[in-house]
Amino acid sequence: MPDFGLKYFILQQRVIHLYRHAIRASKYIPDPRARSETIAWFRSEIERNKWLTDEAVIEEKITMARREIRQILPTSQLQAL
Secondary structure, three states: OOOOOHHHHHHHHHHHHHHHHHHHHHOOOOOHHHHHHHHHHHHHHHHHOOOOOOHHHHHHHHHHHHHHHHHHOOHHHOOOO
16 A cells, blocks of 8 residues: 555545536536536546646646646636636
């Protein structure tokens, strides 16, 4: 079992914060079907990467997710990212 340090748990909290922010921001997508598809896509990305343990890879995935969220979701709701 890998030895998880403090940085790993901080990254874990950043992922959770990013996920919650994406869910909250998605409520501004007017089309309900597009909104549910966006949430499902983001959830699947989180699930697909949940077994990552390399901190550098996790940071890279967080950066990529932020970039993708900024492109997909309404920009007025992404000031906190």
